[in-house]
Amino acid sequence: MANAPIDIILADDHLIVRGGIKSMLEKEKSFQITGEANNGVEVLRLLEQGVKADIALVDMNMPAMGGIELTEHLKQDYPELKVIILSALDTEKYVIKAFKSGASAYLLKNISTAELIFAIGHTHQFGQYICAELSGRFLNRLLTIPDPITNENIENIEFSTLDVEILTLISEGFTNQEVADKLFTSKRTIENHRQQLIDKTGSRNTVALIRFAILNGVI
Numbered sequence: 001m002a003n004a005p006i007d008i009i010l011a012d013d014h015l016i017v018r019g020g021i022k023s024m025l026e027k028e029k030s031f032q033i034t035g036e037a038n039n040g041v042e043v044l045r046l047l048e049q050g051v052k053a054d055i056a057l058v059d060m061n062m063p064a065m066g067g068i069e070l071t072e073h074l075k076q077d078y079p080e081l082k083v084i085i086l087s088a089l090d091t092e093k094y095v096i097k098a099f100k101s102g103a104s105a106y107l108l109k110n111i112s113t114a115e116l117i118f119a120i121g122h123t124h125q126f127g128q129y130i131c132a133e134l135s136g137r138f139l140n141r142l143l144t145i146p147d148p149i150t151n152e153n154i155e156n157i158e159f160s161t162l163d164v165e166i167l168t169l170i171s172e173g174f175t176n177q178e179v180a181d182k183l184f185t186s187k188r189t190i191e192n193h194r195q196q197l198i199d200k201t202g203s204r205n206t207v208a209l210i211r212f213a214i215l216n217g218v219i
Contacts, residue, residue, distance in 0.1 A: 005032040011058040013038045040065030060087035075102030105129040
């Protein structure tokens with residue numbers, strides 16, 4: 001028995017773009033376009049009317065309700081429906097925002113037909129996808145991040161539970177007095193302990209101390 005086609009709702013306020021995508025996808029027997037919309041409001045209306053969809057392929061920027069806001073609604077009301085964001089925005093912050101809102105995939109509008117088809121199938125089956133251009137760019141950025149500078153003598157430095165508590169609170173922005181209040185001790189005790197930690201780790205100041213603690217996995 002053949003697998004059922006993947007039901008797709010298309011949402012883009014540019015009719016030419018939407019028509020082009022529809023034309024491409026309709027050539028695939030494994031896809032079925034069940035609905036079209038100009039914005040997120042219309043997508044929600046289609047679903048309320050009973051239109052079936054496994055995938056919502058939506059533009060990031062649409063009038064009335066854009067892709068991000070729509071994704072948030074769909075995640076809450078239709079958690080099984082996977083959202084693929086199609087966007088011209090290629091900066092990292094938009095990609096992160098999309099996935100945090102609940103999107104399953106993020107594609108740039110200049111992707112090839114072959115990748116679009118692959119992305120829909122992959123997202124439907126496995127849950128997440130990011131287009132090749134963006135994933136390659138992000139990987140290159142990760143590869144250029146310098147290795148953490150760690151103290152070779154970290155094994156010789158012991159950190160007590162109190163050390164870790166104080167370092168954690170300092171890293172969260174609490175003042176000496178606030179740390180003292182939380183640990184039921186005096187401000188002077190915390191100041192002394194902080195200085196001891198600076199000396200013990202060979203750090204120049206508190207900022208360097210916190211950086212040391214994070215890079216070496218102390219906190």
